[in-house]
Amino acid sequence: MLTLSEKEVEKIAALLLKGMICFYQIDTKKIYHMPDDEDYFNYDLTPEEEDVLDKIDDNPDNFAEFTKMEPYQEHQIMEIFAERQVKERSFQDELFNALSKPKAATGFKFLIDNSGTYNEKWKEYRLSKYQDWVKEQVDSFNYAEE
Numbered sequence: 001m002l003t004l005s006e007k008e009v010e011k012i013a014a015l016l017l018k019g020m021i022c023f024y025q026i027d028t029k030k031i032y033h034m035p036d037d038e039d040y041f042n043y044d045l046t047p048e049e050e051d052v053l054d055k056i057d058d059n060p061d062n063f064a065e066f067t068k069m070e071p072y073q074e075h076q077i078m079e080i081f082a083e084r085q086v087k088e089r090s091f092q093d094e095l096f097n098a099l100s101k102p103k104a105a106t107g108f109k110f111l112i113d114n115s116g117t118y119n120e121k122w123k124e125y126r127l128s129k130y131q132d133w134v135k136e137q138v139d140s141f142n143y144a145e146e
Contacts (some may be wrong), residue, residue: 001025001139001142001145002024002064002138002141002145003022004135004138005026008024008029008031009131009133009134009135010065010127012024012031012134013127013131013133014032014127014130015031015033015131016066016067016068016069016133017068017126017127019036019068020033020034020035020067021033021034021035021036021039021065021066021067022065023056023063023065023076024064025055025063025081026062026063026064029104031053034049036067036068044100046047053090064116064137065090066134067132067137068087069130073133075099075104075105076096077125077126077129078099078108079096079099080106080107080121081122081125081126082095082096082108085118085119085122091111094111095111095112097101
């Protein structure tokens with residue numbers, strides 16, 4: 001049964017938000033991370049990262065993998081944030097407009113980054129949703145083990 005402390009959940013969530021993929025070694029309770037292949041096509045693994053992948057290949061049952069959310073999940077979080085957290089109707093309309101266009105995440109981020117008041121709220125909200133996402137992955141891992 002895999003259990004993580006709140007600190008471990010926070011650390012993994014923060015790493016996922018930075019574009020990493022995380023592996024949790026169950027017996028040592030150690031967290032490994034490396035850039036997610038999808039985000040870094042031409043990235044060459046370091047010898048340390050190759051060693052981690054070898055360890056995982058040798059004993060996959062001793063590792064839990066944590067991945068970032070799918071784009072549609074991220075989009076959903078942005079919509080819910082705009083709907084529930086943004087009080088100014090005109091700014092809310094701008095966010096929904098950005099989310100309805102191509103490159104929705106880029107447009108949303110630009111508006112939030114330049115909003116001043118909502119920038120910090122968004123970061124906290126998104127981090128808390130990623131912490132929930134990590135916990136969901138723990139539950140899935142435990143369910144698959146049964």
